[in-house]
Amino acid sequence: MAETVVFVVCAVGAVASGTAVFVVDSMARAxxxxxxxxxxxxxxxxxxxxxxxGVLVILMMVMEMxxxxxxxxxxxxxxxxxxxxxxxxxxxxxxxxxxxxxxxLASGVFLVPWPARQGSxxxxxxxxxxxxxxxxxxxxxxxxxxxxxxxMVASVVLSAPRGRYDRYGDDLRRHRPDDPIGGGLGR
Amino acid sequence: MVESDxxxxxxxxxxxxxxxxxxxxxxxxxxxxxxxxxxxxxSAVAAPARESARLLVQRRRTxxxxxxxxxxxxxxxxxVAAVLAAMVVPLGPVAVSDLSVGVVWFNAxxxxxxxAVWLLGWGANSVWGLVGGYRFLVQGxxxxxxxxxALTTAALGAGSLRVGDVVAAQEEVWFAVxxxxxxxxxxxxxxxxxxxxxFDAPVGRDLAGGAAAEPSGVxxxxxxxxxxxxxxxxxxxxxPLFLGGGAGPLLPGWSWSLVKTAVVLxxxxxxxxxxxxVRMDRFTEVGWMVLLPLSLLQALVVSVLVxxx
Numbered sequence: 001m002a003e004t005v006v007f008v009v010c011a012v013g014a015v016a017s018g019t020a021v022f023v024v025d026s027m028a029r030a031x032x033x034x035x036x037x038x039x040x041x042x043x044x045x046x047x048x049x050x051x052x053x054g055v056l057v058i059l060m061m062v063m064e065m066x067x068x069x070x071x072x073x074x075x076x077x078x079x080x081x082x083x084x085x086x087x088x089x090x091x092x093x094x095x096x097x098x099x100x101x102x103x104x105l106a107s108g109v110f111l112v113p114w115p116a117r118q119g120s121x122x123x124x125x126x127x128x129x130x131x132x133x134x135x136x137x138x139x140x141x142x143x144x145x146x147x148x149x150x151x152m153v154a155s156v157v158l159s160a161p162r163g164r165y166d167r168y169g170d171d172l173r174r175h176r177p178d179d180p181i182g183g184g185l186g187r
Numbered sequence: 188m189v190e191s192d193x194x195x196x197x198x199x200x201x202x203x204x205x206x207x208x209x210x211x212x213x214x215x216x217x218x219x220x221x222x223x224x225x226x227x228x229x230s231a232v233a234a235p236a237r238e239s240a241r242l243l244v245q246r247r248r249t250x251x252x253x254x255x256x257x258x259x260x261x262x263x264x265x266x267v268a269a270v271l272a273a274m275v276v277p278l279g280p281v282a283v284s285d286l287s288v289g290v291v292w293f294n295a296x297x298x299x300x301x302x303a304v305w306l307l308g309w310g311a312n313s314v315w316g317l318v319g320g321y322r323f324l325v326q327g328x329x330x331x332x333x334x335x336x337a338l339t340t341a342a343l344g345a346g347s348l349r350v351g352d353v354v355a356a357q358e359e360v361w362f363a364v365x366x367x368x369x370x371x372x373x374x375x376x377x378x379x380x381x382x383x384x385x386f387d388a389p390v391g392r393d394l395a396g397g398a399a400a401e402p403s404g405v406x407x408x409x410x411x412x413x414x415x416x417x418x419x420x421x422x423x424x425x426x427p428l429f430l431g432g433g434a435g436p437l438l439p440g441w442s443w444s445l446v447k448t449a450v451v452l453x454x455x456x457x458x459x460x461x462x463x464x465v466r467m468d469r470f471t472e473v474g475w476m477v478l479l480p481l482s483l484l485q486a487l488v489v490s491v492l493v494x495x496x
Binding site (some may be wrong): 028 | 294295299301476477
């Protein structure tokens with residue numbers, strides 16, 4: 001009973017704060033409405049007994065939304081709601097897409113013959129989930145991790161305006177890099 | 188160490204203890220300040236109470252164009268984050284909730300302070316506040332990974348994310364001895380998490396108070412109380428993670444927890460008084476080039492130890 005109440009509160013809260021993202025007229029408010037929506041979506045994970053995943057979602061979402069709010073405010077036309085600006089583009093089209101997607105998913109809930117539960121839930125669902133994902137596919141996971149990391153490094157290298165010739169001179173003979181900001185290590 | 192059938196600590200007791208520790212930290216800072224300023228240190232013990240009373244009756248200053256809901260949310264979030272993080276900190280054998288993922292929970296609730304300080308800075312519609320809020324995020328990005336690895340290393344040594352298990356794993360040797368680098372990094376990042384001492388740039392004097400420049404009256408009281416509570420909580424968590432929890436001779440577990448917490452908190456307050464503020468552009472490089480590799484090396488050493496044992 002309590003679980004149902006918590007789930008309903010979270011479901012309604014997630015949808016309401018998700019809607020708020022498009023209603024509020026400020027990047028900061030939109031970001032925190034989105035964060036609230038994610039946090040409401042994390043609680044059902046806790047209800048499923050996946051406490052590690054649930055708490056991790058809370059942790060990662062808070063951190064990444066704090067990084068995101070900086071960039072949103074930096075890049076968006078209407079950071080603080082100083083000028084009236086709609087957060088919605090192509091209103092009719094997006095409404096139609098959203099309505100169709102909702103109808104398909106909601107009808108799926110009732111039309112799909114869901115299998116009955118076999119056996120009982122394991123003592124540590126997070127461990128089993130991790131083994132199911134990582135166990136036989138460890139090589140794939142490691143490769144994907146390396147590719148992601150290489151992508152991040154490459155994109156930073158490509159987007160940084162200063163290269164090593166700026167820092168160490170044309171023949172790379174400079175001992176101390178010529179950086180606009182000194183850094184804390186006295187290099 | 189932490190029995191599963193132990194009655195949980197009540198939330199009210201936790202709030203009282205947290206309040207006492209936070210007041211102690213504020214009073215300690217005031218005493219140190221008074222001593223260096225040449226005024227009577229004894230009368231500074233009551234300084235936080237006087238300041239609280241003053242702030243309670245002070246009229247709230249309004250700022251034109253402030254984003255009031257976000258601003259208020261930021262102020263309230265700081266003490267709330269401290270209390271939520273404190274829920275998994277055991278006092279001797281009992282905690283409000285000994286979650287199976289207590290270490291992750293602690294970190295997740297700590298990080299809510301990032302939201303709080305940024306919101307405080309943003310909501311005030313003041314350039315000082317805004318710069319302070321951004322400084323806190325820059326600082327956060329520089330210490331959070333080493334901080335996480337320090338927490339992970341303690342959990343790794345115990346083979347569990349449950350704070351009670353981390354305490355139990357230190358029956359023979361404290362993790363502060365077994366993993367000194369992780370302990371040191373935890374203390375450094377704990378200071379930074381509470382933007383205290385060398386990491387007080389987000390509320391720095393060069394910014395007229397930064398994120399704390401505009402809040403006045405009761406808002407300011409909540410902000411300052413939340414900051415001291417956060418400092419008390421990160422000090423208290425060092426005890427179960429690295430200092431053997433409630434282990435100690437003669438006295439019961441809860442009193443050892445309190446004594447150790449008071450010692451760590453006193454050390455943090457003292458460091459805050461002694462060490463000057465570090466600039467964020469300087470600390471970023473130290474965080475990424477020194478603290479992060481050091482924390483990874485420490486995690487590697489502990490992993491090998493765990494595998495060999």
